[in-house]
Amino acid sequence: MKIALLGSGNVATHLGKALKNAGNTIVQVWSRNLAHAKELATNLDSSFTSSLSELTTEAEIYILSVSDDAIAEVASSFPYQDKLLVHTSGTTGIDIPGISGVFYPVQTFSKQKAVDFSVIPIAIEGKEEKISKLLTELANSVSRKVFSLTSEQRKVLHVAAVFACNFSNHLYAIADDILTRNNLTFDLIRPLIAETEEKVQSDLPSNVQTGPAVRQDQLTLAKHVEFLENNAELKEIYQTLSQSIINFYQKA
Amino acid sequence: MKIALLGSGNVATHLGKALKNAGNTIVQVWSRNLAHAKELATNLDSSFTSSLSELTTEAEIYILSVSDDAIAEVASSFPYQDKLLVHTSGTTGIDIPGISGVFYPVQTFSKQKAVDFSVIPIAIEGKEEKISKLLTELANSVSRKVFSLTSEQRKVLHVAAVFACNFSNHLYAIADDILTRNNLTFDLIRPLIAETEEKVQSDLPSNVQTGPAVRQDQLTLAKHVEFLENNAELKEIYQTLSQSIINFYQKA
Numbered sequence: 438m439k440i441a442l443l444g445s446g447n448v449a450t451h452l453g454k455a456l457k458n459a460g461n462t463i464v465q466v467w468s469r470n471l472a473h474a475k476e477l478a479t480n481l482d483s484s485f486t487s488s489l490s491e492l493t494t495e496a497e498i499y500i501l502s503v504s505d506d507a508i509a510e511v512a513s514s515f516p517y518q519d520k521l522l523v524h525t526s527g528t529t530g531i532d533i534p535g536i537s538g539v540f541y542p543v544q545t546f547s548k549q550k551a552v553d554f555s556v557i558p559i560a561i562e563g564k565e566e567k568i569s570k571l572l573t574e575l576a577n578s579v580s581r582k583v584f585s586l587t588s589e590q591r592k593v594l595h596v597a598a599v600f601a602c603n604f605s606n607h608l609y610a611i612a613d614d615i616l617t618r619n620n621l622t623f624d625l626i627r628p629l630i631a632e633t634e635e636k637v638q639s640d641l642p643s644n645v646q647t648g649p650a651v652r653q654d655q656l657t658l659a660k661h662v663e664f665l666e667n668n669a670e671l672k673e674i675y676q677t678l679s680q681s682i683i684n685f686y687q688k689a
Numbered sequence: 690m691k692i693a694l695l696g697s698g699n700v701a702t703h704l705g706k707a708l709k710n711a712g713n714t715i716v717q718v719w720s721r722n723l724a725h726a727k728e729l730a731t732n733l734d735s736s737f738t739s740s741l742s743e744l745t746t747e748a749e750i751y752i753l754s755v756s757d758d759a760i761a762e763v764a765s766s767f768p769y770q771d772k773l774l775v776h777t778s779g780t781t782g783i784d785i786p787g788i789s790g791v792f793y794p795v796q797t798f799s800k801q802k803a804v805d806f807s808v809i810p811i812a813i814e815g816k817e818e819k820i821s822k823l824l825t826e827l828a829n830s831v832s833r834k835v836f837s838l839t840s841e842q843r844k845v846l847h848v849a850a851v852f853a854c855n856f857s858n859h860l861y862a863i864a865d866d867i868l869t870r871n872n873l874t875f876d877l878i879r880p881l882i883a884e885t886e887e888k889v890q891s892d893l894p895s896n897v898q899t900g901p902a903v904r905q906d907q908l909t910l911a912k913h914v915e916f917l918e919n920n921a922e923l924k925e926i927y928q929t930l931s932q933s934i935i936n937f938y939q940k941a
Contacts, residue, residue: 528909543877543878543880543881544880544881544884545881545884545885545899547888556880557880558876558877558880560877582876584877586873590871590873592912592916593867593868593871593873593916594868594873594877594878595913596867596913596916596917597863597864597865597867597868597873597877597878598864598878598881599900599901599913599927600860600863600864600867600926600927601860601861601863601864601878601881601882601885602878602881602882602885602899602900603898603899603900603901603902603903603934604860604900604926604930605857605860605861605882605885605886606885606888606889606894606897606898606899607894607898607902607930607933607934607937608852608853608856608857608860609853609857609889609894610893610894610895610898610937611849611852611853611933611937612849612850612852612853612894613849613893613894613895615845615848615849615852616845616846616849619842619845621838621842621845621846621849623889623893623894624810624834625795625810625812625836625846625849626795626846626849626850626853626854627889627890628795628796628808628809628810629795629796629797629850629853629854630853630854630857630886630889630890631886631890632796632797633797633853633854633857633858633886634857634882634883634885634886636799636858637858637861637875637879637882638879638882638883641862641865641875642858642859642861642862642864642865642875643862643865645858646855646858646859646862647797647854647855647858648851648854648855648856649851649855650855650859651855657780660844661847661848661851664844664845664848665848670933670936673929674852674856674929674930674933675851675852677925677926677929678856678859678926681859681863681922681926682855682859684922685859685862685863
């Protein structure tokens with residue numbers, strides 16, 4: 438397909454490369470910042486512009502990958518009423534003037550790091566059935582895991598991702614803090630963290646829960662709470678999550 | 690070195706293989722369960738027994754890998770006062786009658802899954818300096834990451850591991866629960882979970898925190914809390930961890 442990319446950040450960069458490698462043509466890159474547009478366009482063999490009034494008319498799909506805050510504004514300035522403009526945000530709904538669909542790769546992208554797009558789930562949503570079909574086709578060209586999700590389902594997905602990813606990373610940060618305050622290095626638990634994640638790639642997390650809470654090892658739980666006595670916040674997190682583990686496996 | 694293994698579980702199995710591959714000799718495997726002792730001994734080309742009174746006198750180090758509850762009991766029945774008995778537990782102290790040291794591989798082991806021992810941190814502790822030296826030498830034969838840790842430091846390490854691993858896995862379970870209650874699959878966030886973990890292998894977690902809390906995106910936080918309104922436990926976890934993230938990066 439012929440595609441125009443609106444945006445030049447991490448999502449636009451990785452998605453643009455994946456779409457091109459899958460045989461699609463990137464016709465044009467637009468970015469508010471002309472230098473950024475040019476840099477990405479050079480990598481994708483496409484034209485570029487920083488002016489929405491110069492946007493190509495040749496693309497079949499216009500993919501908008503800008504920050505959540507900027508989606509509504511850019512969409513309202515999109516010059517073609519009869520063209521397909523889709524955003525790539527997990528947190529933004531479909532009901533935005535100018536937006537016809539959503540093409541959301543469920544991954545967090547870093548500029549430097551290469552990604553294998555074929556294993557990244559893509560959640561698509563179209564305002565009409567024929568738009569959904571077109572987006573599914575495009576998504577299938579880069580990923581083996583394409584899902585049709587409503588805006589409501591994407592919200593559920595986002596809440597789940599906050600628990601599994603944002604909160605987990607914060608727990609890593611707390612662990613690092615506990616270790617370094619005691620002159621120990623985060624290196625001590627990096628392999629453990631890797632193994633914890635690896636286990637749930639082929640199993641469900643509820644099948645591989647370990648630790649004192651699931652064993653209801655009251656002696657260890659009490660020792661840990663005592664250790665955290667001087668830090669009310671960590672003590673609260675420890676007790677809240679331990680109790681949640683106990684409740685979770687009693688229910689099950 | 691000549692080693693006797695007391696125990697036949699996951700730690701004994703993986704550690705036994707790694708020690709043998711590193712050029713050490715496993716003289717004997719003891720397990721309360723003779724069939725288990727025989728099975729592991731066969732893999733390690735060693736003799737085996739289920740009776741502590743038949744324990745070999747030939748080993749230089751006796752490694753005790755049994756459940757935390759059983760350590761004190763087996764150690765009290767260890768027949769040789771002049772021999773070196775060390776346990777492999779992260780949560781058990783060194784001050785147990787019969788125990789001379791600790792040889793703790795900081796990893797969680799599954800029976801089926803092969804592990805690369807060379808990258809697994811090993812925390813050692815000896816009741817005397819010469820014991821620490823011997824254990825360090827043995828640990829260096831299988832791992833490139835050998836640390837000398839006191840019992841108090843191992844306790845710190847264990848608390849950190851509970852936060853980073855046990856609690857993270859529970860957050861994965863909560864995410865799975867949220868998704869499946871809404872007819873979505875955990876597959877949708879497996880790649881996100883993998884990337885979250887991978888990032889902290891080469892960076893510190895506090896450098897790569899993402900999500901609505903660290904952005905102080907109050908609108909999204911409020912939407913998520915509203916979504917969790919009917920589940921007091923999840924709402925509490927969401928609010929406690931979000932507030933902790935906000936506090937953490939305000940301090941920094």
